[in-house]
Amino acid sequence: MTLIHFAILLPVIAAVGIGILYRFYKKVHLGWFVLPIPAVITVYLATLIPAVSNNQVIYETMQFMPRVGMNFDVYIDGLSLLFAILIAGIGTLVVLYSVGYLSKQEKLGNFYVYLLIFMTAMLGVVLNDNVLMLYLFWELTSISSFLLIAYWFTRERSIYGAQKSMLITMFGGFLMLGGFIILSLITDTYSIRGMIEQVPAIQEDPLSMLAIVLILFGAFTKSAQFPFYIWLPDAMEAPTPVSAYLHSATMVKAGLYLVARFTPLFAFSELWVWSILGVGLITLVWAAFNAIKQDDLKAVLAFSTVSQLGLIMSLLGAGALAVQTGAAEGLFTVAVVAAVFHLINHATFKGALFMIIGIVDHETGTRSLKKLGGLMTIMPISFTMTLITSLSMAGIPPFNGFLSKELFLEAMFALREADFSVLADVSVLFPLLAIVGSIFTFVYSVILIRGIFMGKQMPATPKKPQEAPALMLISPMILTLLVVVFGLFPNLLSGSIIDPAAMSILNTSEPLNTEIYHWHGWDSPALWATIAIIAAGALMYLFRDFWKPVYRLGADAFTLNYLYDQGLIYSRLGAERITDGYMTGYIRSYLIYIFGAFVIFSLITLINTDISFDWGVTAPIALPEMLIILIILAAVTAMLITRSRMVSIIMFSTIGFSLSLLFVFFRAVDLALTQLAVEAITTALFLLAFFHLPKRSRHEEHRRFKLNNLMISAAVGVVATVIGLAAYSNRLFDSISQFYIDNVYDLAAGGNMVNVILVDFRGLDTLFETLVFGIAGLGVFVLLKLRVTKEGENKYEEHP
């Protein structure tokens, strides 16, 4: 446990305190107490910049589950530090913004606890070297995102969006785990560093193709790439601070991080390069095209985020070519630099835009473009910020978006030089798609500015618009300021942050010495492309009424959302049908499945293996044991013939108590004690449960039913006896008990072996068994309390 581990875990540790604090103290907005946490982490991470930009890496390990190779290995290089600073920095601003955005009437405790969990999860994803831990944190981000989207859990759209995001990202995450496992099988390590050292071995292994596909599924679902992007627009049901933070600046970039992190590993593969490049560009164009038709402001931003993620994704694909050809060539290195730079820029301008849209929503009560307009004079500060950030997004000089957009175009033009050994020569397509996507981007950026702030003022807003309080304006203002500063002085970033990050993507230690210019000369193709984009974009915006009917083409049945919804409905129907097939509602059916499987599989094993029975090893049967067995037999017989339920219970208890006596004779005192306690409680339970049983006698049963039962019990009895004898006669391995006898005192300082195994050696088992036990109890509670009324509504009765 080092300081850096503590920094990663700090939010989740603080979440416990925050949750408790909120229960008892609600006078001051909870956000003020949360604010220092990401701020402190940001400052701490910033102190690491000098070391990392001098090409140092920080590696700290902390043992978590060393036996399975799952250790908390923190690895910090330029790439992970960049992401970590983005997470903590934007996190600070978002928490500050949320203080103004969320009123004290909301469930603030839930909100901040989820947000802090997310922070730890996200830091854990980007600062980890161990793939298993990475996966753990990766899923934790999905879970916290699910909780945050469903923050207003009474709204149906929130639940729908939360479920959709969880299903899609977890589907990808699980496939990604498969990819990780394949990689670790090839390289025999869980460390990403260790894997990168063994690239030749991975290259030779045919399974690596499968690993690539699986890992890309994880990255594409998380980063909302085509065709998985459909969850992101629905995730906009979350409160706006969450959309700004998770669904624009950080979590959706986890997929980009993953691709960047694995670029040195997979760059050799044509599949890796072209699928990332292709998917990225398709996403860029398709999402930008769809953003224009949206009416909800947050939907516009959601599609815009998807499209920008596609842009960065395609740059990373091109960047993999740089690793192939060698970073020194420099031809595709610009793509990596552009990817890193645009990542930072996107976080600044899109974060600010989300916050401003939140302000507009907060102050006018609507997010619909149809109902908004002419707010320029009423909200001048918001307008200025929107103007700057939207123009940056559209790629207009001198803002930072222009710089990275131009680098992007440059990289796409450079692709014409690429070696098209796999595909036919489609090199023209890359710059073309890039330009088309950028034109759409320009159009929706202008729509944002003009739709909200220009034109005539709409009187129909639900609230009377006014400028937001200063508290809400600070965070977007800081981000807007960064947009301007990075735009005017891009080289502030290039040496300290961009270069180290790009170098870790390229896996090189040669300094890149990137210089970012505004002016590339008249012969630069990117310049002409930018001019063309602005001209075409302006024309398309002016004549948008002519071509907007395009969106009405195409039937609903072919949209991805329709496919998703239908898939959900049919998978549920199918699952219900299968479940109804075997869940009869009778315990006897389930017992038949269990015992039948037991008998059949045991018999197959017994027949197929060569076993002998050694009667010499069995212990002699003493008189007391014999007596107990006789009592048990008598009780069983009485239980079978009696007509009274009461007698049945008593006989049943007799069996249990006799059994515990038997355990005493075998010197299993712990077992006997537990059995006694269980028996006592089961008897009470039976007495209570019998009230709810129908008044039917067992003796009305069919003869055939009884015969079946007899056969099943006889088979189980015979098989169990045979297995017991066989297991005792055929000792293939040494008994494990000697290990515990030797170590129980030295390793665990305990005297009772059974209990030490339970709480120490196999503590994890016990932990989760306890959890299962608790959940089962709550399950019984819900089953009994939440019953469907006659009207078909679920009714919940409060506990007396």
Added chain:
Amino acid sequence: MKSTLKKLGYNRVHKQMNDVFLKYTAKVVFLVIITFSINLFFSGHYTPGGGFVGGLLAAGAIILLLLAYDLKTLRKMLRIDDKRTITLGLAISFIIPILLMFFGTPLFTHQYTYLQLPVFGEVPIHTAVIFDVGVYITVAGTTLLIITLLASEQFMAESEGADKE
């Protein structure tokens, strides 16, 4: 006061259930069982016993009270929400292995030391015991939750499909 068993339809038992002797004995025996359960729990690391048995016995002691009195009286005697108890127990069980990570050892590496106390002499202090407290509470809470639910009069009154006499 109608006893639980009366509600269950065992009219003949009813006369016995008003028995002062039973009620008084139940109170005394309750204390004995609870003490025994705590003893079992603490001795669990060295002699037979442990969190699971201890928790079950504690639940058993409370069920004895339930049988001797009835649910309403029991609720008055012990104002505990079993769902909260389960949460508390699970929280303890989960926090201990996580806190142990701060010692710089892998998950679930328990720490222990020996204390010299005036009356008891050398007493071992073991984090496994705290973990076991969580097990104890969860087991007792879950058992009680299920049993009191089944005994809940409100539930019985409204239960559908059950025979009412």
